[in-house]
Amino acid sequence: MAGIFSYESSEVDWCEDNYRHSETVVEFFNTMSNLVFFVVSPMMLYLLHPYARERNLAVHLVWIMMIFVGLFSMYFHMTLSLMGQLLDELSILWVLAAGYSLWFPRRHFPFFIKDRSHFSCVVLGITVITTVSSFFKPVANAYALNCFAIHVVYSVVLEMRICTNPKALRLARQAIGLWVLAICCWISDRFGCSFWQKMNFCYLHAIWHILIVMATAYGTSLLSYLDAHYEIPYSQPALQYWPCESWDLGLPYVVLKGPIKTKKCC
Ligand SMILES: CCCCCCCC/C=C\CCCCCCCC(=O)N[C@@H](CO)[C@H](O)/C=C/CCCCCCCCCCCCC
Ligand SMILES: [Ca+2]
Numbered sequence: 001m002a003g004i005f006s007y008e009s010s011e012v013d014w015c016e017d018n019y020r021h022s023e024t025v026v027e028f029f030n031t032m033s034n035l036v037f038f039v040v041s042p043m044m045l046y047l048l049h050p051y052a053r054e055r056n057l058a059v060h061l062v063w064i065m066m067i068f069v070g071l072f073s074m075y076f077h078m079t080l081s082l083m084g085q086l087l088d089e090l091s092i093l094w095v096l097a098a099g100y101s102l103w104f105p106r107r108h109f110p111f112f113i114k115d116r117s118h119f120s121c122v123v124l125g126i127t128v129i130t131t132v133s134s135f136f137k138p139v140a141n142a143y144a145l146n147c148f149a150i151h152v153v154y155s156v157v158l159e160m161r162i163c164t165n166p167k168a169l170r171l172a173r174q175a176i177g178l179w180v181l182a183i184c185c186w187i188s189d190r191f192g193c194s195f196w197q198k199m200n201f202c203y204l205h206a207i208w209h210i211l212i213v214m215a216t217a218y219g220t221s222l223l224s225y226l227d228a229h230y231e232i233p234y235s236q237p238a239l240q241y242w243p244c245e246s247w248d249l250g251l252p253y254v255v256l257k258g259p260i261k262t263k264k265c266c
């Protein structure tokens, strides 16, 4: 049991040189780049609050859980322990599960699903089974997670085929663009390490952390907008960017321009 906590007990080792910048932190830049989770998550919690308050406060789960993903990812790169790897991957799995339960478009539900609560129960069941399976071949977990990510992108593409809002279409292109850049960095770090070592540039996994957090911010704002558009249309949702609304640059979020049904407490 103690073995899974020991340094370098994971089979996974990223391209960055181990112990190059510190004796206690195995991969320094991969560890520190996770600080982006602690900056972006509270901002997204704040920016999406009006939509969450009107629709369902459970929406906040995604960005609260993202703080834990950042923590576990830091622990993983700091130790490269098997425990760190499992915590990192399982926390991502549960964020994906929360995202699917909240935002997977109702019109794509399989025929046997009655409503969103039924869908969430099925997602919960699949997530529990996947969590148990993840202990059998941990080295395969990241690939399975990337397959889920491809399905998320595919669902977004399907939604965009019927979407006519130019701001939402632009946001979808930005989100998918960020995700493509992120996954190229992840794959290149995994499989092209000898090349990047020759170039003396082993920071692609650290760049992946930053890009995937941004892709998630863009993706979750888009999915929140689509959800509000279909489920609470009276609230007249619209997309905006913080801090640079005029350039459509920064962190995207949903504003509600119509009447609000929930009571304002303060
Ligand atoms: C309709 C479905 C809605 C789903 C909502 C999307 C919720 C976002 C889910 C996950 C957040 C990603 C967090 C990334 C953490 C990175 C930590 C990390 O680097 N881990 C690696 C080890 O250090 C590990 O090898 C990585 C494994 C692969 C992770 C796959 C992440 C999936 C990201 C999905 C992003 C969707 C973007 C949508 C764009 C249109
Ligand atoms: Ca390494």
Ligand SMILES: [Zn+2]
Residues within 6 Å of the ligand: 030, 073, 077, 205, 209
């Ligand atoms: Zn990582």
